[in-house]
Amino acid sequence: MTGSRRQRVAKAVFLHAAALVVVFLMAFPLYGLLLTSLQPESVIRSRELSIIPQTLYFEHFRAVLAEGHIVPLRRALVNSTTVSALTAVLCLLVGLPAAYALSRLRVPGRNVILGALVSVYFLPTTIFLIPMFVLLVRWGIDDTVFSLVLAYTGFILPFVIWILKTFIDRLPLQIEEAARIDGCSHWQVMIRIVLPMARPGVLAAFVFAFILSWVEFLTPLIFTSSLRMTTVALGMFRSTIDIQVGQQAAAAVLTLLPVALLMLVCQRLITQVLMSGADK
Amino acid sequence: MQAVPDSPAIGGQDEWTRAPGTLRRRETAFSLSLVAPALILVAGIYLYPAVYTLILSFARFDMAALEIGRWVGLGNYKALFANAAFVDAIWRTIYFGLLIAVGATVSGFLIALLLNEEFYGRTLLRVVVVLPWAVPPVVAGVLWGQMFHADVGFVNALLFRIGLIENYRIWFGDGRTALHIIALAEVWKAIPFMVLFMLAGLQSLPPQLHEAAAVDGATAWQRFRHIVFPLMLPIIIPLMLIQFVWAMKAFDTIFVLTRGGPAGQTTTLNYFVYVEGFQSFDMGRASAAAYSLLVVTLGVVLMVTVLRRYAALRKATA
Structure with missing residues (x-):
């Protein structure tokens, strides 16, 4: 008996040691970034290994958020919020009817459409960006909110349709059938029955679309040129001068924070919706 | 992904009296009108640019006029593969x-x-x-x-x-x-x-x-x-x-x-x-x-x- 007990203890020790290593590798870089953003430049520059902070210093955040900073982060936050919210709304407006039809109605060539929607995620983005940039410049709408919303909607829509369709697929058919027999049109069924039932899926799709727009980097890098139009993800790389390490960390934390908060609030919803697609 | 089997249209009483072909066509038209905006957007932002990029890869693009300058055949590819x-x-x-x-x-x-x-x-x-x-x-x-x-x-x-x-x-x-x-x-x-x-x-x-x-x-x-x-x-x-x-x-x-x-x-x-x-x-x-x-x-x-x-x-x- 003692032999198997020793084995069990050895296993527990091994598992916890492995867990500690994993925690360190996955979380420490994030902790380091947060720490850097909250330390004065003198502490950052010193060669002491300071892992537990002696003081908390919020100047970097104040500096990057101040009006007239070389990184127009305040403006960028407004831009990113506007663009991401518009994109998410547009994706739902266009994506929800499409997902409903693909899930419930007879759509000619449905499998081809679904296959095409998934396959665009495997193509390099640069293939689409070159002609889009040319067209936007030709039409004179590069460097605008509209150009970003248009591009993001195209990029994110297939994903939104996929999430919504998977979700609607799993809703029970009976309620919709009953509504149809009671004389509701397909349109009414979609708005009055499916939409309320699919609310978790719709919320998850909105959150995903918002986050994916928020973190987009290459598209605004190419489509925008003025500091006025910069987005959060891009902001700190738009200035020609390198900013201080502490301020860079603060800007990075501000880029990360909304996404992290959204993910945290919707964590269960997101994993539930995403993993439900995984078993298919 | 598993496709839900085609669900036949469940119509009201009056709809059943019509020819089934009409009903089916009406459902198809309706479903297409739901999918169309998404398809147009995705095609406009993926398909058209993807094809245009392929065409561009055989041409020299004139950045000042913002149009294709002249055709170079495989010139771009040749130049690329000659570049270490x-x-x-x-x-x-x-x-x-x-x-x-x-x-x-x-x-x-x-x-x-x-x-x-x-x-x-x-x-x-x-x-x-x-x-x-x-x-x-x-x-x-x-x-x-x-x-x-x-x-x-x-x-x-x-x-x-x-x-x-x-x-x-x-x-x-x-x-x-x-x-x-x-x-x-x-x-x-x-x-x-x-x-x-x-x-x-x-x-x-x-x-x-x-x-x-x-x-x-x-x-x-x-x-x-x-x-x-x-x-x-x-x-x-x-x-x-x-x-x-x-x-x-x-x-x-x-x-x-x-x-x-x-x-x-x-x-x-x-x-x-x-x-x-x-x-x-x-x-x-x-x-x-x-x-x-x-x-x-x-x-x-x-x-x-x-x-x-x-x-x-x-x-x-x-």
């Missing part, structure tokens, strides 16, 4: 993609195996492992850039402290090292996705298999080698391929950490396209490079798929 920097970038991209795919798969699988065990603090570990998922790629770049910063980075400070280096190293000064640090950032970012899907796979394995094998006296290693691993392969291989394809598209981390340098030694094909198209503004050559990237990506995916089929076939006939 481009050919190097192809091999570098494949190496970089495989590095990330293998790195993310191995570490993701190990962490998933760990999370599949019972121990105190497992839930907390799960939350921590998923953390990098919430990190935008740009921030991942900033974060690892600061970790490996020559003056203020944690890595230098730590290695110096424990005596592994005598002087602070300039990590991004050496192309090979820099490429591996970028890959590290990408792997770190990819791990949550891999762990979640592999864990779901591990938990869907029937527990009876384990019990039966344990009763038959199989050791933990034997159970892993002959039961868990073969059963997980159909999940692992597609995940690895997805990761490879995504790694080929990596841009943000490269831009943030090295901008393709030093001396182009961390320039992958995707970054090469960006430089040609949006710094040199040679759209024709950039388009040709973009399609080369697509061909390389598809080539590797095809190769892995064929190899896997072949291996499965040999196993079946052996």
Whole structure:
């Protein structure tokens, strides 16, 4: 008996040691970034290994958020919020009817459409960006909110349709059938029955679309040129001068924070919706 | 994805009296009107540009007039393949993609195996492992850039402290090292996705298999080698391929950490396209490079798929 007990203890020790290593590798870089953003430049520059902070210093955040900073982060936050919210709304407006039809109605060539929607995620983005940039410049709408919303909607829509369709697929058919027999049109069924039932899926799709727009980097890098139009993800790389390490960390934390908060609030919803697609 | 069987239109009383063909046509028209806006948007933003890029790859683009200047046939491709920097970038991209795919798969699988065990603090570990998922790629770049910063980075400070280096190293000064640090950032970012899907796979394995094998006296290693691993392969291989394809598209981390340098030694094909198209503004050559990237990506995916089929076939006939 003692032999198997020793084995069990050895296993527990091994598992916890492995867990500690994993925690360190996955979380420490994030902790380091947060720490850097909250330390004065003198502490950052010193060669002491300071892992537990002696003081908390919020100047970097104040500096990057101040009006007239070389990184127009305040403006960028407004831009990113506007663009991401518009994109998410547009994706739902266009994506929800499409997902409903693909899930419930007879759509000619449905499998081809679904296959095409998934396959665009495997193509390099640069293939689409070159002609889009040319067209936007030709039409004179590069460097605008509209150009970003248009591009993001195209990029994110297939994903939104996929999430919504998977979700609607799993809703029970009976309620919709009953509504149809009671004389509701397909349109009414979609708005009055499916939409309320699919609310978790719709919320998850909105959150995903918002986050994916928020973190987009290459598209605004190419489509925008003025500091006025910069987005959060891009902001700190738009200035020609390198900013201080502490301020860079603060800007990075501000880029990360909304996404992290959204993910945290919707964590269960997101994993539930995403993993439900995984078993298919 | 499983398609829901075509549900016939469930109509009201009056609708049944009409010819069924009319009804069906009306439903088709309605469903098409629902799908159309999405299709037009996606086609406008994917299909049209993809075709246009292909056409552009055979032309010289006039940036002043914003139209195709003249046709050059295979000129862009010939020029690219005569350029040593481009050919190097192809091999570098494949190496970089495989590095990330293998790195993310191995570490993701190990962490998933760990999370599949019972121990105190497992839930907390799960939350921590998923953390990098919430990190935008740009921030991942900033974060690892600061970790490996020559003056203020944690890595230098730590290695110096424990005596592994005598002087602070300039990590991004050496192309090979820099490429591996970028890959590290990408792997770190990819791990949550891999762990979640592999864990779901591990938990869907029937527990009876384990019990039966344990009763038959199989050791933990034997159970892993002959039961868990073969059963997980159909999940692992597609995940690895997805990761490879995504790694080929990596841009943000490269831009943030090295901008393709030093001396182009961390320039992958995707970054090469960006430089040609949006710094040199040679759209024709950039388009040709973009399609080369697509061909390389598809080539590797095809190769892995064929190899896997072949291996499965040999196993079946052996």
